[in-house]
Amino acid sequence: MDDARTGFRSTAQFLRSARTDQSPETPDPDAFLAERSAAAQYRVDVVPLGTLPGWHTGDLVAHESGRFFTVEGIDIQTNFGPADRWCQPIIVQPEIGILGILVKRIHGVPHFLMQAKMEPGNTIPTQFAATVQATPSNYQRVHGGRPTPYLEYFRDRGAHRTVFDQLLSEHGSWYLRKRNRNMIVEVPENEDVDVLEDYTWLTLGQLRRQLRLGSRVNMNTRTILSGITYAEDTEDETTAGRRGDFDDAVVQSHTDETGDDELRDVTSWLNDQKATYSLTVRRIPLTALDGWTVASDSIHRQDGSGLRIVGMSVSATSREVTEWSQPMLEPTPQSTILLLCQRQSGKLRMLMQATVQPGLIDGVELTATVHVNDDFASEHAPPFSEYADAPESWERFNAMQSEDGGRFLRADTVHRVVEIPEDHLLELPANYRWMTLGLLQRLIRSGYVVNIEARSLVSCLL
Amino acid sequence: MDDARTGFRSTAQFLRSARTDQSPETPDPDAFLAERSAAAQYRVDVVPLGTLPGWHTGDLVAHESGRFFTVEGIDIQTNFGPADRWCQPIIVQPEIGILGILVKRIHGVPHFLMQAKMEPGNTIPTQFAATVQATPSNYQRVHGGRPTPYLEYFRDRGAHRTVFDQLLSEHGSWYLRKRNRNMIVEVPENEDVDVLEDYTWLTLGQLRRQLRLGSRVNMNTRTILSGITYAEDTEDETTAGRRGDFDDAVVQSHTDETGDDELRDVTSWLNDQKATYSLTVRRIPLTALDGWTVASDSIHRQDGSGLRIVGMSVSATSREVTEWSQPMLEPTPQSTILLLCQRQSGKLRMLMQATVQPGLIDGVELTATVHVNDDFASEHAPPFSEYADAPESWERFNAMQSEDGGRFLRADTVHRVVEIPEDHLLELPANYRWMTLGLLQRLIRSGYVVNIEARSLVSCLL
Numbered sequence: 001m002d003d004a005r006t007g008f009r010s011t012a013q014f015l016r017s018a019r020t021d022q023s024p025e026t027p028d029p030d031a032f033l034a035e036r037s038a039a040a041q042y043r044v045d046v047v048p049l050g051t052l053p054g055w056h057t058g059d060l061v062a063h064e065s066g067r068f069f070t071v072e073g074i075d076i077q078t079n080f081g082p083a084d085r086w087c088q089p090i091i092v093q094p095e096i097g098i099l100g101i102l103v104k105r106i107h108g109v110p111h112f113l114m115q116a117k118m119e120p121g122n123t124i125p126t127q128f129a130a131t132v133q134a135t136p137s138n139y140q141r142v143h144g145g146r147p148t149p150y151l152e153y154f155r156d157r158g159a160h161r162t163v164f165d166q167l168l169s170e171h172g173s174w175y176l177r178k179r180n181r182n183m184i185v186e187v188p189e190n191e192d193v194d195v196l197e198d199y200t201w202l203t204l205g206q207l208r209r210q211l212r213l214g215s216r217v218n219m220n221t222r223t224i225l226s227g228i229t230y231a232e233d234t235e236d237e238t239t240a241g242r243r244g245d246f247d248d249a250v251v252q253s254h255t256d257e258t259g260d261d262e263l264r265d266v267t268s269w270l271n272d273q274k275a276t277y278s279l280t281v282r283r284i285p286l287t288a289l290d291g292w293t294v295a296s297d298s299i300h301r302q303d304g305s306g307l308r309i310v311g312m313s314v315s316a317t318s319r320e321v322t323e324w325s326q327p328m329l330e331p332t333p334q335s336t337i338l339l340l341c342q343r344q345s346g347k348l349r350m351l352m353q354a355t356v357q358p359g360l361i362d363g364v365e366l367t368a369t370v371h372v373n374d375d376f377a378s379e380h381a382p383p384f385s386e387y388a389d390a391p392e393s394w395e396r397f398n399a400m401q402s403e404d405g406g407r408f409l410r411a412d413t414v415h416r417v418v419e420i421p422e423d424h425l426l427e428l429p430a431n432y433r434w435m436t437l438g439l440l441q442r443l444i445r446s447g448y449v450v451n452i453e454a455r456s457l458v459s460c461l462l
Numbered sequence: 463m464d465d466a467r468t469g470f471r472s473t474a475q476f477l478r479s480a481r482t483d484q485s486p487e488t489p490d491p492d493a494f495l496a497e498r499s500a501a502a503q504y505r506v507d508v509v510p511l512g513t514l515p516g517w518h519t520g521d522l523v524a525h526e527s528g529r530f531f532t533v534e535g536i537d538i539q540t541n542f543g544p545a546d547r548w549c550q551p552i553i554v555q556p557e558i559g560i561l562g563i564l565v566k567r568i569h570g571v572p573h574f575l576m577q578a579k580m581e582p583g584n585t586i587p588t589q590f591a592a593t594v595q596a597t598p599s600n601y602q603r604v605h606g607g608r609p610t611p612y613l614e615y616f617r618d619r620g621a622h623r624t625v626f627d628q629l630l631s632e633h634g635s636w637y638l639r640k641r642n643r644n645m646i647v648e649v650p651e652n653e654d655v656d657v658l659e660d661y662t663w664l665t666l667g668q669l670r671r672q673l674r675l676g677s678r679v680n681m682n683t684r685t686i687l688s689g690i691t692y693a694e695d696t697e698d699e700t701t702a703g704r705r706g707d708f709d710d711a712v713v714q715s716h717t718d719e720t721g722d723d724e725l726r727d728v729t730s731w732l733n734d735q736k737a738t739y740s741l742t743v744r745r746i747p748l749t750a751l752d753g754w755t756v757a758s759d760s761i762h763r764q765d766g767s768g769l770r771i772v773g774m775s776v777s778a779t780s781r782e783v784t785e786w787s788q789p790m791l792e793p794t795p796q797s798t799i800l801l802l803c804q805r806q807s808g809k810l811r812m813l814m815q816a817t818v819q820p821g822l823i824d825g826v827e828l829t830a831t832v833h834v835n836d837d838f839a840s841e842h843a844p845p846f847s848e849y850a851d852a853p854e855s856w857e858r859f860n861a862m863q864s865e866d867g868g869r870f871l872r873a874d875t876v877h878r879v880v881e882i883p884e885d886h887l888l889e890l891p892a893n894y895r896w897m898t899l900g901l902l903q904r905l906i907r908s909g910y911v912v913n914i915e916a917r918s919l920v921s922c923l924l
Contacts, residue, residue: 096737136737157730165730167824179824181733268619268627271643275558275598282745362629362641362823362910447909448824 014204015230015251017110018462021205025111029206033216036116036198037126042316044120049311050296052325057294059285061309061327067137069093071299071309071327073286074176080277080356082380087289089299089309090359091329091407092176096167097135099220100154100183103163104193104201111201113193117218119405120314121328123412124215127402128207131199133220149196153185161186164227168455169365169448171403172357174329179361179448182224208462214399215412219456222401226455229441230254250461253348253437263442266433270364270449273354273431279363307331310409330409337368338416339457340387341396342424349434351384351426352454365451366443383429390418397460415460437461476666477692477713479572480924483667487573491668495678498578498660499588504778506582511773512758514787519756521747523771523789529599531555533761533771533789535748536638542739542818544842549751551761551771552821553791553869554638558629559597561682562616562645565625566655566663573663575655579680581867582776583790585874586677589864590669593661595682611658615647623648626689630917631827631910633865634819636769636791641823641910644686670924676861677874681918684863688917691903692716712923715810715899725904728895732826732911735816735893741825769793772871792871798834800878801919802849803858804886811896813846813888814916827913828905845891852880859922877922899923
């Protein structure tokens, strides 16, 4: 079986990695993370927005260099959801960052080069991050910081195999039309890679365990991992004996050979949703945001609800520069994203929702079945929110995960996957649809179709 | 050979249609078009912008109903091309229009239901148009006009096969993030379709001849047709004898079974271009456009160069309503788009350019090799513009074609395809790349990758 879409001769190589939860490369990932975390001395303080050196707040929040990012106001009109018009601040960062993971077969099993990285916004700051996460501002060293290790594998790919290279959307409620370049690059088995202090090789099985523990695998890693498919290779004898410890319905859901007919149907359905839902986003001065106050300490709603823009000051040794300050977006606390799934004809299918978010590149993408406690939630509960109270035995996954801790402060989201019984018949509103993981992977590989919340949940189904 | 991507059991069905230049359904397409053109009584006048009933000009040009479209100002910054900053008016129309063609096998050969349609902006107003071209404003009958014929085939597709359904970008210098839904829907051979007065069935061979005549096949038809692939089916005996009258290098270029490896390479290269070229577009009031005058008759550059926004008044019998007025964008006259191609290992490859246009959804798309006389052309000739003076014997295609005559006034673009000799070695700047038609078709089917100028040229290579 040759899957040209993943680049690996067989997707079973990834399945084997997912089934391998021990590796001599990193005998104890918990200890590695704890040790690197302890080695990183830093201090994070929330400070008044107006005191950030180099940053100015007025009609927008901007750095005097003109680089990094800005916080701007937007006025949103849409016919999707309970609110037909609102305004809010949003982060604008047009440049494309590289989120890249190096992969290499070690003793025949693909290992991923992970970095223990501190991100100041994360409640648990040091987590497993991608080999490289760098914006042009980073790697052109606008900060005056150190060069980005391993960047050359992703910038100059001639010698190596690109397994995955896709522009994907970032958080559509907090970032305006932001996208990053999600990459996996393979280094040949016989090529040496210098493993620096904060880095270590992990199998997907090891990452899987970290995902289940929660707040251990950062958002950038999760979005990259969502691009991997794990189809079963029946000829792969070495894995056959180990099937018991891995969920067959998940593998079958990945193995699903989604026909082009189904892909075409889904594309038409998605085009229907894009034609149905309107979205107009206009940038306006922060000072013109109706119901918001631009104060010297923060930008916030007058009623205290919703997200805030605050200042943050960091001293650290494990990042590109040892001290810096920046604005951060602090969301409404305690969000939950819930993915309903169901075994249908032996395959797990996910209930996906086509949603509008103001920052999405084409307005509409697929997201989780339910978002609980969104900033602009209605008093009316959204469809399927009753499944937040499903019996514990239906729970397939439940763990806290962080959003991007480089921009978002204490943005912790409960990730839940709930499997409803096979005999449950759900009536679906027009913008909901069941999809296998195999189909979702093809859609992720089509670009701006599956949003970051959905991709994060998909990665948790490793 | 089963090509699930096109929906037709065999792409050779389309190839057969392309090779069929006579049909008893429409024995004389020229006569049909001339007759319908003569039957359409209308009158088009350019009138002062300020006199358009229902339209108001100020910070933007808008209709009092809030529908249709607006003309707004934008301020553009980019590191692509000779100008790093400029401003201009642009058309904003967020709604998604349907551009749809019905196809049906008649005597075994696919025929396309074409409409003789008057578009007031076209220099030659009545041309072959798609079966349906309708915005939600049209089909929700905001104009108070007649219902759109055949719309139900594209809105309620349950009973029919969707051959092609893709959101594609519109003109990126004149429309802000505009996209339309390009569709081909198949009616079974045994199902009757009522053919209304302005409509007739044409084969692709007949359309091919109309394309070569120039200004006969409108822009919406051309973009839809660019989604068709014509791979050779060696088992299709009926066509084997007729190969002589059709260009084998074009068919081979379509037949190219583009590997997923090549598709991945091109995607990575395109991501490189998107990472290299920046684009920031901000909407600003028309009255704030530097160097422009908002006058009662038109919006124009103070030096008289470049595009203009003017008013137009139409009386007609062959459109949804019999009289209307609207603003129109009148571009700089006498544009030429030039596509270089070359026979490489028996296949025709096209030299595609990754370009930035302010209105493109993701900033960068593929376009023709050379645009001559763009609004913002530099004094320095763009790469490969010397091939505009290539010997006549190199010319594969040369005909005038109209842009969308519903929004653009006298927007006539010379379409040229020039084939350079096989032994010519070109040195390519990093944002140029050779591609087969087969690869281009896959990219067209990926969404916002191939821009409308390039798609229009591809359709001329039928």
